Amino acid sequence: MIRINITSVFVDDQATALAFYTDKLGFIAKTDVPVGEHRWLTVVSPADPDGVELLLEPTGHPAAGPFKEALVADGIPFTQFAVDDVYAEVERLKALGVEFTQEPTDFGPVVTAVLDDTCGNLIQLATMKS
Template identity: 70%
Template structure:
């Protein structure tokens, strides 16, 4: 058994696609129209056949209260691995990304937390 898909709920699929590709550097894998929404996935350019991140619409009534509670408590919805948190923080800041946590060493891991502009906090981390 292996992880094939992971989902993140976004308030605007097109805005999310731009952020996750143009800013974070992921690559669009699937973009299939489904009524008013799309089956929209991105992957790491380092693993094009790896885990796909589904950019899910936030339409379900449970999603917004869940996302709002996580953001209010400063809890990231997911974490992405990077080689160097400080370098990625600097790169993303230069692109205008807002961080809620600057790079912080926590034992063997360094993390930072960013706002994905689509209603989520995302952690970046390196061991």
């Protein structure tokens, strides 16, 4: 059986990304290993510390920058995180200074919002309705 173990987002600066993803979004650091001039740096949800890790991948490859810029220019989130209540999470994050490019929007079976992670990505938050 294949499982998702690690997924990644390209970040402009790993230290800035770690601060945002932990201090603002509430993830916890899992792995931090020096790898040359960068780090193998992952975060996880405190609700599932042994679950899927998010690698804060340096934007070093020449294709990464233009890829990220094109997604942001078109308003396309790089990835999506699940939350129990998008409306409450948006209010919590706004109080911490997080900027949103899409306010909570009800699409029928799902409510989404999109935030700027300050590291060159748009990130979608989603709550599936039951």
